[in-house]
Amino acid sequence: xxxxxxxxxxxxxxxxxxxxxxxxxxxxxxxxxxxxxxxxxxxxxxxxxxxxxxxxxxxxxxxxxxxxxxxxxxxxxxxxxxxxxxxxxxxxxxxxxxxxxxxxxxxxxxxxxxxxxxxxxxxxxxxxxxxxxxxxxxxxxxxxxxxxxxxxxxxxxxxxxxxxxxxxxxxxxxxxxxxxxxxxxxxxxxxxxxxxxxxxxxxxxxxxxxxxxxxxxxxxxxxxxxxxxxxxxxxxxxxxxxxxxxxxxxxxxxxxxxxxxxxxxxxxxxxxxxxxxxxxxxxxxxxxxxxxxxxxxxxxxxxxxxxxxxxxxxxxxxxxxxxxxxxxxxxxxxxxxxxxxxxxxxxxxxxxxxxxxxxxxxxxxxxxxxxxxxxxxxxxxxxxxxxxxxxxxxxxxxxxxxxxxxxxxxxxxxxxxxxxxxxxxxxxxxxxxxxxxxxxxxxxxxxxxxxxxxxxxxxxxxxxxxxxxxxxxxxxxxxxxxxxxxxxxxxxxxxxxxxxxxxx
Amino acid sequence: xxxxxxxxxxxxxxxxxxxxxxxxxxxxxxxxxxxxxxxxxxxxxxxxxxxxxxxxxxxxxxxxxxxxxxxxxxxxxxxxxxxxxxxxxxxxxxxxxxxxxxxxxxxxxxxxxxxxxxxxxxxxxxxxxxxxxxxxxxxxxxxxxxxxxxxxxxxxxxxxxxxxxxxxxxxxxxxxxxxxx
Ligand code: HEM
Ligand SMILES: [Cu+2]
Ligand SMILES: [Cu+2]
Numbered sequence: 001x002x003x004x005x006x007x008x009x010x011x012x013x014x015x016x017x018x019x020x021x022x023x024x025x026x027x028x029x030x031x032x033x034x035x036x037x038x039x040x041x042x043x044x045x046x047x048x049x050x051x052x053x054x055x056x057x058x059x060x061x062x063x064x065x066x067x068x069x070x071x072x073x074x075x076x077x078x079x080x081x082x083x084x085x086x087x088x089x090x091x092x093x094x095x096x097x098x099x100x101x102x103x104x105x106x107x108x109x110x111x112x113x114x115x116x117x118x119x120x121x122x123x124x125x126x127x128x129x130x131x132x133x134x135x136x137x138x139x140x141x142x143x144x145x146x147x148x149x150x151x152x153x154x155x156x157x158x159x160x161x162x163x164x165x166x167x168x169x170x171x172x173x174x175x176x177x178x179x180x181x182x183x184x185x186x187x188x189x190x191x192x193x194x195x196x197x198x199x200x201x202x203x204x205x206x207x208x209x210x211x212x213x214x215x216x217x218x219x220x221x222x223x224x225x226x227x228x229x230x231x232x233x234x235x236x237x238x239x240x241x242x243x244x245x246x247x248x249x250x251x252x253x254x255x256x257x258x259x260x261x262x263x264x265x266x267x268x269x270x271x272x273x274x275x276x277x278x279x280x281x282x283x284x285x286x287x288x289x290x291x292x293x294x295x296x297x298x299x300x301x302x303x304x305x306x307x308x309x310x311x312x313x314x315x316x317x318x319x320x321x322x323x324x325x326x327x328x329x330x331x332x333x334x335x336x337x338x339x340x341x342x343x344x345x346x347x348x349x350x351x352x353x354x355x356x357x358x359x360x361x362x363x364x365x366x367x368x369x370x371x372x373x374x375x376x377x378x379x380x381x382x383x384x385x386x387x388x389x390x391x392x393x394x395x396x397x398x399x400x401x402x403x404x405x406x407x408x409x410x411x412x413x414x415x416x417x418x419x420x421x422x423x424x425x426x427x428x429x430x431x432x433x434x435x436x437x438x439x440x441x442x443x444x445x446x447x448x449x450x451x452x453x454x455x456x457x458x459x460x461x462x463x464x465x466x467x468x469x470x471x472x473x474x475x476x477x478x479x480x481x482x483x484x485x486x487x488x489x490x491x492x493x494x495x496x497x498x499x500x501x502x503x504x
Numbered sequence: 505x506x507x508x509x510x511x512x513x514x515x516x517x518x519x520x521x522x523x524x525x526x527x528x529x530x531x532x533x534x535x536x537x538x539x540x541x542x543x544x545x546x547x548x549x550x551x552x553x554x555x556x557x558x559x560x561x562x563x564x565x566x567x568x569x570x571x572x573x574x575x576x577x578x579x580x581x582x583x584x585x586x587x588x589x590x591x592x593x594x595x596x597x598x599x600x601x602x603x604x605x606x607x608x609x610x611x612x613x614x615x616x617x618x619x620x621x622x623x624x625x626x627x628x629x630x631x632x633x634x635x636x637x638x639x640x641x642x643x644x645x646x647x648x649x650x651x652x653x654x655x656x657x658x659x660x661x662x663x664x665x666x667x668x669x670x671x672x673x674x675x676x677x678x679x680x681x682x683x684x685x
Binding site: 245289378 | 506507508509510512514515516518519521522525526529530532533534536537539540541543544547549550551553555586587625629630631633635637638640641642643644646647648649650651664666667668669670671672673674675676677678679680681
């Protein structure tokens with residue numbers, strides 16, 4: 001073993017493989033830059049949807065919305081997940097990264113893919129939103145960009161698996177079982193491989209179709225596309241829960257209450273969560289109700305059961321750890337005396353709360369056959385997934401950043417006072433934004449719509465229940481708070497990387 | 505710790521509290537699992553299972569024939585339009601067509617309260633989202649598909665419809681109307 005390849009972390013005592021560290025750094029930096037871009041687009045989109053401001057013209061609104069979806073849901077999250085996979089496979093196992101050159105190829109492909117996609121969107125050659133439902137057609141380069149990005153991510157998953165196999169063979173850790181966090185990430189990576197294969201099954205035909213080489217059936221596209229779109233969100237769920245376990249350990253020395261239970265729950269995700277993808281096409285033609293109910297009802301509940309297990313295991317683990325520190329009086333002393341001044345801790349707690357109570361529950365409800373009739377394509381859906389993927393996943397990733405900065409970038413976090421407020425702005429902002437969207441959506445306010453007041457001058461009259469405007473106001477306040485929280489996060493991270501005090 | 509290798513044997517029995525929670529969760533899962541199909545039978549509003557493959561041209565032809573046949577005429581026998589969109593009164597209890605295309609909903613359907621209609625939804629350009637207000641009922645309208653929803657209006661009045669699936673730059677101008685008499 002070449003000794004100079006490793007450094008020993010002075011804080012955790014873990015061994016860090018330097019080539020792996022570089023890969024974690026570049027992927028994390030790309031993620032944060034894309035969060036910034038997605039955030040700027042979010043500001044444009046949110047301020048346009050507020051009738052009082054109505055900032056952007058129609059074409060730029062849809063363009064910004066396409067950019068926002070791609071930069072956030074695809075680029076920010078998956079770049080960050082790549083950093084997380086490399087961290088979970090190397091640092092936690094004292095291992096070296098397998099095939100670092102392939103890992104760099106992952107990074108380069110994903111970066112080139114992102115640049116191609118962004119260039120197409122911003123030059124008006126991909127006004128199709130991130131679902132690109134045919135016959136809306138983008139330039140072939142757009143689909144090519146998505147394919148390059150996906151191939152990169154697939155390579156990243158295989159580098160991760162290779163690293164696990166190599167660590168096991170070289171015996172870098174005591175015996176057979178991975179730490180829980182690595183186990184959870186491995187489940188996320190397995191789901192990712194399945195997802196990316198679906199991605200190939202739809203984006204390769206879409207590329208050929210945009211080149212005029214083949215035809216494309218609209219309903220088939222929807223079915224296969226959601227075979228990609230649905231499980232891709234389950235990668236995020238599995239990765240986010242792994243990050244919760246990681247944050248629990250780092251912030252309060254939490255132990256999993258029962259390894260068997262937690263690991264079984266992750267396995268349930270792998271087995272069942274991919275199946276429920278038809279909840280996106282519940283009000284589509286083609287499939288019968290029997291088919292849709294089987295797909296979204298029967299098997300899906302086994303995946304929901306897995307979430308219920310984590311919903312007990314994570315908070316219980318945190319409570320037990322804090323009670324062990326001596327906060328035992330009454331029911332809630334542990335919660336009161338918890339390390340709230342640590343932004344990573346407050347980010348984790350808010351993420352658990354928002355994902356569980358707002359995102360998860362509304363997801364199960366809106367995914368049922370009858371409710372879906374009143375939710376499909378309304379702002380209820382947008383409110384739901386801003387609670388899962390923004391308040392849940394994004395906030396958890398922001399929380400772990402406050403450890404990645406000192407441990408991997410080896411810089412002391414700059415502006416800790418601002419960092420302490422950041423999760424609260426972002427979390428409360430997301431609650432108000434998501435809540436406002438869902439409540440306005442309950443009146444039928446559509447998603448992806450430039451003008452819900454005058455309908456671009458349509459001669460037919462349309463007037464909302466006035467309550468809608470109140471919920472739009474709540475949405476607006478939340479959106480501004482969340483944007484502020486996001487801006488503080490990007491600023492703190494960037495300033496820390498460049499100017500933070502160097503740690504030994 | 506979640507970040508270190510667990511003890512050698514981690515397959516251990518679970519505690520009582522966890523068992524109780526698991527049982528409760530399972531019961532809840534079972535209830536919501538059976539509730540969805542049950543509600544399909546006792547509920548009054550469901551997605552339809554009836555749809556047909558209908559190539560664009562063919563669907564356009566059927567819809568145009570329907571409009572010509574049943575368009576409402578005024579006292580002088582001139583066809584009635586509303587904002588340039590034909591107003592159509594389909595036979596009570598019969599078939600009707602509602603097309604989302606060209607950033608318009610065509611025609612303006614005039615239905616009778618308490619009568620049941622089979623409304624054929626379709627498009628011959630992009631994908632659209634039919635959203636009926638204020639009920640907030642939403643169905644996908646997809647090219648090359650004839651999606652048949654069976655509807656019995658129970659309240660009279662005028663019901664605006666909008667599009668909630670992005671269909672290009674004119675998407676937000678798509679407002680139409682269903683009239684129930
Ligand atoms: C900084 C806070 C954010 C704000 C203020 C914000 C605001 C919005 C708004 C107003 C919409 C659009 C609505 C519409 O017209 O239907 C939207 C859509 C969306 N947002 Fe966000 N967002 C934020 C953060 C995020 C993050 C972090 C993610 C993902 C990780 C995300 C993912 C999405 C997606 C996937 C869509 C749907 C795009 C589509 O319908 O095509 N957002 N967001
Ligand atoms: Cu889904
Ligand atoms: Cu539309």
